[in-house]
Amino acid sequence: MECIQKRNNYISVIVPMYNVEKYLEECVDSIEKQTYKNIEVILVDDGSEDSTFEVAKCLAKKYKNIVLLQQENGGQAKARNTGLIKASGQYISFVDADDFIDSRMFEIMIQACEKHNLDIMECCYQDVFMKKKVFGNKYFLRIDEQKIYDGKEFFEFKPSLSPCDKLYKHSYMKKINFKCTEGHYAEDAYDSSYAILSAKRIMHSNTIVYFYRRDNLGSTRNNQDIIRRVKLGEDKIYIANKLEELRKDMEIHGGYLSNIIVRNILGTILCPFCLKSKYYRGKIRKYFIQYKVNRLIRNNLSFSIIFDLTLVGIRKLITKGD
Template identity: 45%
Template sequence: MYELISVIVPVYNVERYLEKCVDSIINQTYSNLEIILVNDGSTDNSGELCDNLAKKDSRIVVYHKENGGVSSARNLGLDKAQGDYIGFVDGDDYIDADMYECLYQNLNRDNADMSMCALYDVYVNTKLEQVTKIENYVVNSEQAIKIALEGTIPLVSPTSKLYKAILFEELRYEEGKTYEDAFIIARLLDKCNIITITNEKKYYYFHRSDSITTKPFSIGMLDVIDAWKYNLSFISQCYPSLINSAYRRLYWAYFYVLDSLMSPNSNFDNNIYNMLTSVLKKNMKFILFNPYFNLKRKFMLLSLYIHPIFYKFAVKKFKNKVN
């Protein structure tokens, strides 16, 4: 009845957070777990800490490898996993004690291939609030891909989810990419017949000041554009009814990179700026009439026609308030 869940934790220089993360997994109410810690060439004491944590619980297995990025760590975990189901927890995050029990029960209740819950965005000195009304949704693969494209629910991240292991038989995360989860998402959801979703928050996503989501622009950020171009190609072939949503997500990626480039602590690159703004200006009509871009974003697009300084001002003013 209680099938084995393999929980894969990629570990890289997270010694300050790892014990809290692993303890939250060890103490799950769903106890039939295989906990796979993949030390991805950490340069701090994370590797030694993994070995010490393994002594606390026989369900923990540790693998040490040369640094190859989070995708290679997740892929090694997938190669080694013995479970009927797969879960991912990042080494600086943590989870509620009943998260996997909740995900497992929902998955079996709805005969689903994937089960997901909502997450808390954890910042330093922020108050965490649960939803006032718990709601559950059951969607098919096409509906789930549409949700991922529109960004209404964080379906793209591999965490806060439980997957049937069979989904990964022929799929692995793109290695050497900055936004590895975006490359795989459409193909992964395509393999699902049913996805069950609850808005109840069970996963704590900790925003570190040195995490990739808070760093200034780097050339690797262009990977997010490549990821959604890749998805656009797949969707145009397999889900043509979603083509407009796929284009919307692609232009969102251009905005995402442009916002980082124009943030106060980034070095301005004129060639990249011209490339990004050329695409956005060429598709201005599509963006202005698309309901999934809010008014602030549309205002920011119009500001590009005035002067880059106006866009830079808008990035600072509307930070985290645009889509």
């Protein structure tokens, strides 16, 4: 009877790890300090080259609800999928190993999921720069926090495309055959779009409970290696194509999904590497032809998207100036 009771509303928290020896303990401690205790923590080491796995083994001895897995390096998406296979909870959460969460996160989200029978519950996150001890941008939605939305309606409020600020019903993920896109950077844009757009019942809370570390120099967004940057550029174009297929399958015309497609493409050319590196420009030009990018732009570009992207650019300049 005790075992059955423990499994009610059980949350599996999946934490992919790669070279995060500096951050892992803080991340796991923040999960273990949750006011909601009915959780398992699945740590998946993705072939780390530092002492990440040793730190994880110490944490597994300290906390009895940790499941520790190890695999050859295959990328964050593969590590998440490995965790999904092992997960036994009725709900799934993803937390990146260099981030941390508020102690109330799962209590807030599980209460909403259970009360309203949700497929997905989304919360609010905030950027943090730990070296400067500065809290950055906050992610909010101008939305009715008491309303249950259909996925397509919710998507037009421009939700976060990170999987980490959400709680998913496990049975829903199985129903839509959810699997993270392996082998590509920028996969979150597609994976999150697919999960949200497929949902029938989704809600959002503007309570800040997830903290997204922005100054991890080992992360993809901060990597200055030209080969990886070319790979990131190709993957952004590849993901834009997958999003275009999703747009057609779901019969969506314009809106936020088209915005993401165009933004992914522009992100490959409106970057410092495009100006600095002839090698980068040559590779991206090749991918533009291979993936028929002109067709993607024609299908998705509109005046409203141009206006929206211009506002985003102005906002970034103002923020940088501050």
